[in-house]
Amino acid sequence: MEVVAGSLNSLLAEPCRLLVRSIYSRIGNFLKSRKNFIDLQKNIEALVCLRDDLRRELDENERHENLPRAQVEDWLRRTDELHVKVNALPSGDGCRLRYKLSRKLVKLLMEVKQLMEAGSFFENMLVEIEKPKTVEHIPGPSIMGQKTASQNLSKIMELLINDKVKRIGICGMGGVGKSTLVKNLNNEINKMPSAQPFSVIIWATSSRETNLRRIQIQIAERLNLQVKMEESEERIGIRLHKRLEKEKGFLLILDDVWDAIDLDLLGVPRPEDHVGRKIILTSRSLDVCRMMLTDTNFEVIALNDEEAWELFCQHAGRIVEAENIRPLAEAVAKECGGLPLAIIVVGASMRGKSMVALWKDALSALQRSVPLIKGIEDKVFNTLKWSYDSLQDEHIKSCFLFCCLYPEDWAIDVHELVRYWFSEGLLDECLNYEELENRGMAIVQSLRDSCLLEQGTFPNTVKMHDVVRDLCIWMACSSQNRYRSLVRSGIGLTGILKQEFPSSLKRVSFMDNEIESLPDCSVKCAEASTLLLTGNHKLNIVPGSFLQGFQSLRILNLSESKIQSLPSTLVQLGELRALLLCHCYCLTELPCLEGLSKLEVLDCSGSCITQLPPGLEKLTDLRQLDISETPCLRTIPSRTISRLCNLEFLNLVNTAYEWGAKGESVEGHTPFEEVLCLKKLVALYVHLDSIPRLTSNDINWSRRIKSFKLFIGEGVQKHYTRSAVYDDSCVICSGFSFSEEWIGGLLCNAVSLEIHFCLGLNRMLEKLVIDSNKVGCFAALRSLKISYSHGILKPTPEGRVASFDLLPNLEEIYLHFFSKLESISEFGYFLGLRFSRLRIIDVFSCPQLKLLLSVEGTGQTLVKLEEIRIRSCEMLKELFEYPNSGQCLETDCVAPNLRVLKLKNLPNLETLCRHDESWQHLQELEFLNCNQIKKLPLTTQNEHSIMKVSGELEWWNRLEWDNEDMKRRVKNHFVAVDRFGQVIDNADSII
Structure with missing residues (x-):
């Protein structure tokens, strides 16, 4: 029994102990619940701070690639969930509530500690992130002193x-x-x-x-x-x-x-x-x-001469100071064209070299575009060649290589260059004249954008930088080049040797030399497509045998030479596309050209030919014909021009030839209707004695012409510049009286209209108004120049006025020497002009002019107007007439974008604008003999835009100002001039 009791006691003892322990634990948790709650709050705050720090570090510094991304993201998720649980705990202090939360607090506290331990481990894995400095110094040469x-x-x-x-x-x-x-x-x-x-x-x-x-x-x-x-x-x-x-x-x-x-x-x-x-x-x-x-x-452009020499000296060293070296060193430095890279390479390669022969050799190599100097090929030519290699296609590369045929620093006419490219087959022959010009311009722009060509000295010209030209010659003269070239331009040659012509040549240039004679034998240049002999003023004979070796020639240029004739062997050049004989002043005749069946360009301008070459009418492939400036050309046989069915460009300005009136047929004279037959003509330059009488069909012809200069009348200044071929399509009338002829038929595509010394001006304007309902407005016209007229430029009482704007795109208006003009507004009313695109107003010597423009009744403003220039109009009292009090302007100012205001010799001009009007964009003001002007049109809104105010000192000192601060600021931009407009030196001391 005792054994059983002992066993039973043993069996009951362990559960009792567990029960008692559990009771004690619960009692302990209950008793500690307040402390646990406080600890939980403190720990959860620390955990949240750790969470936020880790999250911020991950967001801002993604180079913490050593962090276990999945585990960290799981930790962040668990931390967020735990934070939510803790925040959801009920608050209160009752015994029942404390007992209910006691175990949960212990569990949450354990979870917090576990997450804190894991988070601390992740935190220790973070590395110190160095914030990048704002600027890091980059080693390189300084430009200090440049x-x-x-x-x-x-x-x-x-x-x-x-x-x-x-x-x-x-x-x-x-x-x-x-x-x-x-x-x-x-x-x-x-x-x-x-x-x-x-x-x-x-x-x-x-x-x-x-x-x-x-x-x-x-x-x-x-x-x-x-x-x-x-x-x-x-x-x-x-x-x-x-x-x-x-x-x-x-x-x-x-x-x-x-x-x-x-x-x-x-x-x-x-x-x-x-x-x-x-x-x-x-x-x-x-x-x-x-x-x-x-x-x-x-x-970024090249260095100037002074800077280039200084940089060269830095790299070449003190040897350049030697008396026998310095002239050669300066010449060598100049050959680098201000290009820092070339200057540095060449200067360093010559550093310490004291032998004159070495400097002479280097100079010769640079002048011949041969990269014999150490580093030139690798560091300079190959660096520049990257730009060439980046060009879009082989045709553009070939167009670029053609440019090296010109002499150094030559202003290359862009339109001439395009003509060469077209004649050599580098441009699509299916393009018409206008399209060829546009395509050529696009290629030129592409080469400029790639910095392989630069803006030339004159408008519509380009040039090559000296070093770029050296590179170009180096590539073009390579035996591997598809367009292998012989470039001997601009080096003072007096003769040519037969041995200079390798059989594989494609392009040959002897431009701008002193060549007196050519080899009187057949040279072997069967593959050459281009031969340029331009600018050899002493050359007077072209031997017949010389041309026989150029069987594939497409371009022959003998311009600006003294040749009197051309050999009959010329017609054996069956592939010839362009024959250029411009300014050959001694040239009086040409051989029969019938055999040159592929000829597309013929330029005899500036020659002394007396008649067109025989067989010209058979050249049906001819696309460009220039026979301008030929004072001895008096006859053009009938049906010669009209047979040139593919002609696109025709220049007949300043010849001795006189066109026959339409419908007339005189021996040796071609009626103007032959020109009207040329269906492909898009560019025309011609002098006519009177306005041609055009039918409705002829008007369609005039609309087809895209580029033209039509000189009409006697005494007209007949000037023609090929470079302006697309920039100035104009009609110029001078020295005749308008009667029943209608000029509107010639104005369909005109960009500019000039009328000088002509009578019947009002009659002409009335006819424009009457016939405008048939043809509409003249939308292409941008510039209008009228001078030396006694017309009043306003409709007669019984006359008609335009019902719509006949010149909606007019940008410039020039009115000079009008004896009766009273206001531009009357002229504008006549033609329905709204001047909505007008940028420039230029009025000179109009003694009856009292008012420039009136906006009364329309309220219209000149929103595009940028410049006003008025001179010698003694009666002018005000610039603008404003609406009455019941009307409003479209804007607060008549000319809100006016930048330039130049007024000279206007003794009665009193006001420029209304008191409250502000020209906010004014930059330049000029007043000469305008003594009634007491106040400038300046306000606090536009005084800071002023860049220049010029006028006489006496006038300046009488001006009235709103405040002294404005006067002081504007004074900094004042330029004192005398009564002739010449700047007065040291005027600041006497203002």
């Missing part, structure tokens, strides 16, 4: 502080120093005070083969972000974008960009979306800058 480069740097710094400019393009040819400039820009910002405009400046270099990932890695390294090998460009872009979005402002410099870069794919936030974000890119291609939507493009 005036041009320093000015460029200042201009770019100004653009950086302009909030309206977000994207800046820096363009320039290879080796001109674009990268050096932006490196100095970066380092200059580094010197600024701590209050810098950007929180970080990022430098990334592109390359010829744009590698988006390579650029992304450079940006990531700058931002202390790690990039994994397996990450895609899209993933890197997302991370970069997220990181850069956190910067208050950044400057991204993309150096040496060859192709447009998609900023979205790159991972760069668009600068337009946030203040303080800017992008600078450097490129050799302006087209790349356009495609990247730059707000402004800044061109």
Whole structure:
């Protein structure tokens, strides 16, 4: 029994102990519940802080790639859930509630501690992130002391502080120093005070083969972000974008960009979306800058002579100071054309060389475009050649190589260049004349955008930089080149040797030399397509045998020579497309050209031919004929011009020939209707004695002509500039009386109309008004110039006025020497003009002019008007007549965008505008002998836009001002002149 009792006691003892322990535990939890609740609150707060720190570190610094991402995210989730549970605990102090929560508090407290331990482990895995410095110094040469480069740097710094400019393009040819400039820009910002405009400046270099990932890695390294090998460009872009979005402002410099870069794919936030974000890119291609939507493009040009010499001396050393070396050194430096890269390479290669022979050899090599100097080929030519290699196709490359045939520093006429390209077959022969010009212009622009060509000295010209030309010659003269060339232009040659013509030549240029004679034998140039002998003023004979060796010749240019005739062997050149004999003043006749069946361009302008060459009418492929400036040409046989069925360009200005009236047939004279028969004609330059009488069908012909100059009347100044071929399609009338002829038929495509010394002007205007209902307005007309007229330019009481604007796109109006003109408004009323696009008003010597324009009754304003120039109009009292009190203007100002106001010899002009009117864009004011003007049209709104005010001192001192501050500010822009308009030196001391 005792054994059983003992066993039973043993069996009951353990459960009792567990029960008692559980009771004690619950009692303990109950007694500690208040403390546990307080501990839980403290621990959960610490846990939440740790959670927030980890989450922030992950968001802001994605380079913590060592963190176990899945475990951390699971920890964050559990922490969030636990936080919610703790926040959901009920509050209160009752015994029942305390007992109910006691065990839950213990459990939650244990979970908090477990998460704290895990979170502390993750926290220890974080590394210290170094925040990138705002600017990192970039090693490179300094531009200190280089005036041009320093000015460029200042201009770019100004653009950086302009909030309206977000994207800046820096363009320039290879080796001109674009990268050096932006490196100095970066380092200059580094010197600024701590209050810098950007929180970080990022430098990334592109390359010829744009590698988006390579650029992304450079940006990531700058931002202390790690990039994994397996990450895609899209993933890197997302991370970069997220990181850069956190910067208050950044400057991204993309150096040496060859192709447009998609900023979205790159991972760069668009600068337009946030203040303080800017992008600078450097490129050799302006087209790349356009495609990247730059707000402004800044061109870095070559150094001037002084800067180039200083840079050359730095690299060549003191040897250049030697008396026997300096002249040669200066010549060598000049051959580098101000290109820093070439100057540095050539200067370094000549450093310490004291032998005169070595300098002479270097100079000769540079002048012959031969890369014998160490480093020229590898460091200069190959660097520049990248721009050439990047051109779109082989035809454009060949067009570029053609440019090296011109002499050094030559202003290359763009239209002449296009004519060469067309004749050589580089442009699509299916294009018409206008399309060829447009295509050629596009190629020229592409070459300019690639910095392979530069703007020439004159309008519509381009030129090659000296070093680019050297590169071009080097490539063109290579035996492997498809268009192998012989370039001997502009080097003072007096003769040519037969041995100079390799059989594989494609292009030959002896332009602008002193050649007196050509080889009197057949040279072996069977493959040559171009032969340029232009500008050899002493050349008077072309031997017949010489041309026989050029069996494939397509272009022959003998312009500006003294040749008197051409050999009969010329007709053996069956492939000839262009025969150019411009300004051959001694040339009196041409051989029969019937055999040149493929000839498309014939230019005999400026010659002394007395008649057109025999067989011209058989040249049905002829597309361009220029026989202008031929004072001895008096006959053009009937049906010669009309048979040239493919003629597109015809220039007959300033010949001795007189056109027959329409319908008349006189021996030796061609009636003008023959020109009307040319269905493909799109460009015409001709002098007519009177306005041709055109039928309705003829008007359709005039609409087809896209480019023209029609000189009508006696005494008209007959000038023609080929470079203006598309810029100035105009009708110029002079010295005749308008009667029943209708000029409107010639104005359908006219951009400009000039009328000088003509009678019957009102009659002509009335006829325009009457017939306008048949043909409509003259929408192409942009410029109107009328001078030396006694007409009043207003409708007669019984006359008709236009019911709509006959010149809706008129931009410029010039009225000079009108004896009876009283107001431009009357003329405008006559033709229904609203002047909605008028930019320039120029009035001179109109003694009866009392009012410039009236807006009374219309309320219309001249919103496009930018310039007003009025001189010698003694009766003029006011510029504008305003609406009465019951009418309102379309804007608060008659000319809200006026920039320039020039007034001379207007002694009765008293007011310029209303007292409350403000011309907010005024920049330049000029007053001469306008003594009744007492106050300038300046207010606090436009005084800061003024850039120049010129006038006589006495007049300036009498002006009235709203306040002294305004007077003081404007005085800084005042230029004192005398009564003749000449600037007075040292006028500041006597103002």
